[in-house]
Every structure is written in structure tokens, then in C-alpha cells.
Amino acid sequence: MTIEKTAIEDLVIINPTVFEDSRGYFFEAYNQAKFHENGINYKFIQDNQSFSKRGVIRGLHLQINPFAQAKLVRVLEGEILDVAVDLRKNSPTYGQHVSVVLSAENKKQLMVPHGFAHGFSVLSETASVLYKVDQLYHKESERGIRYDDPTLAIDWQLDPAEVIVSEKDLVLPGFKDIDWEF
Template sequence: MIIEKTFIKDLVLITPAVFNDERGFFFEAYNQAKFHENGIKYNFIQDNQSFSKRGVIRGLHLQINPFAQAKLVRVLQGEILDVAVDLRKNSATYGQHFSVVLSAENKKQLMVPHGFAHGFSVLSETASVLYKVDQVYNKDSERGIRYDDATLAIDWQINPSEVIVSEKDLVLPGFEDIDWEF
């Protein structure tokens, strides 16, 4: 398992060691001891899974304290552009985002810690995304930022004519309008 630090503190990319043979492949998607050895110490309590078609953008979503969630994101089928935005006001990278292609083929995972907004766009015809979280969903703590916020200027790698976004996500505030912090 390779755990790579990104330019944003605490945001890491995980690439498992994959063992292939004539039957297929095997890999450890999560190993608590290896994560802990690398400073990733979350108590994951729930797995969430979504299925989406090409052009869907989900996000940017988060929960504020005391229900902030850390997420370990991976793709079971298809390909997505996964995006995390640093919302920790005391961070040197506050307001910056990191994006990476996660796919069933590359088997990479993104570890999104507390204090980040998270979202993804579907680049393949369909995609199944699985993510572990360390906190339960709490509606009153739910927040978000518009996917097309000009300040963040995220390139979702989707043609604007193909973008599919929920009504709920279309009414989220812009980055400059958020009034909460971690």
C-alpha cells in the first residue's frame, strides 16, 4: 500500500498493492494497522455507496462540527474526478482544492479528513462510489458549496452541456458566502 501526501496537509492518496493472477485480482482496500502507522487514525463507522451516470456532479458536500465527517473514497465501477476543498481557516491551503481521477481500474482512494468539502463528477458512462465515514449523517450539520463557484474554479472535466446536478446542490451558497468554519 502506497500512501502519498498531497500538497494539502492531511489529504492523502492511497494506492493499494494489487495481486493479479489468472483468477483476477486481490487487494486490501482498508487495513487499520497500516493506516494508523501512517497517521490516518479514524474510526470508520459506516459505508455509503452511490451509483451515478455520466455528467453527474455530486457536491460539494460536508457536515460541520460536531458531526464533521472524514471520508475514505474509492470507486467500485467506472471513473470519477474526486475533489476535496480545504475549509480549515487556519490552514495554509484554505480555499484550495485537490482533484484526482479515481477509478475501478486504478483502485486509488482519497482520504478526505475533517474540514473539507467533498464532491465528484462522473467521467465514465456510470460509476459506483463507495466511501467510509467516521460520523453519522446529521441533517442539521449538513452544508455545501456550489459546484460551479467562480472563486474555487474547479474543472470538473465534464462538458457543461452534460452536467447533471441535483436541485438541492443548485441552491448551495458560493465559497465567498459560507458562514461556518471548522
């Protein structure tokens, strides 16, 4: 496994070592000891899985302290554009985001630490996404930022006519309107 740093500190891409032969392939998607050796010290307690069709944007979602969630995101089928926005007020990259294509084919994972909003768009016809979290869902701590916020200016790599967003995500506040911090 190799750890690829991004432009934002603590936000990393994990590239597993894949063993392929005529039968198919094998890789370790998660190995706690190897993650700890690389400074990724979360205790994951739950796996979540979603299935979506092309054009779906889920996010930008987060939970505030003390229920903030770290997420380890990967794709089981299809391809997504995974996005994480730095919401750590004292960070030099506050308000900046990183986007990475995760797919069943490239097997990359995005490690999203506490203090980030997270979302993804589905680029393939369908996609199954699996992510580990280190904190249970806590409704009162749930927050979000509107996916099309002009300050963040995220390119979701979709034609606006094909975007599908939940009613819940359409009423999220803009980045300049958030009143919570990490």
C-alpha cells in the same frame, strides 16, 4: 499500500498493493493497522454507496462540527474526478482544492479528513462509488458549496452541456458566502 501526499496537508491518496494473476486480482481496500501506521487514525462507522451516470456532479458536501465527517472514497465501477476543498480557516491552503481521478481500474482511494468539502463528477458512462465515514449523517450539520463557484474554479472535466446536478446542490451558497468554519 503506499500513501501519496497531495499539495494539501492531511489530504492523501492511498494506492493499494494489488496482487494479480490469471484468476484476477486481490487487494486490501482497508486495513486499520496499516492506516494507523501511516497516521490515518479514523474510526470508520458507516459505508455509503452511490451509483451515478456520466455527467453527474455530487457536491460539494460536508458536515460542520461537531458532526464533521472524514471520508475514505473509492470507486467500485467506472471513473470519477474526486475533489476535496480545504475549509480549515487556519490552514495555509484554505480555499484550495485537490482533484484526483479514482477508478475501478487504478484502485486509488482519497482520504478526505475533517474540515474539507467533498464532491465528485462522473467521467465514465456510469460509476459506483463507495466511501467510509467516521460520523453518522446529521441533517442539521449538513452544509455545502455550489459546484460551479467561480472563486474555487474547479475543472470537473466535463462539458457544461452534460452536467447533471441535483436541485438541492444548485441552491448551495458560493464559497465567499459561507458563514461556518472548522
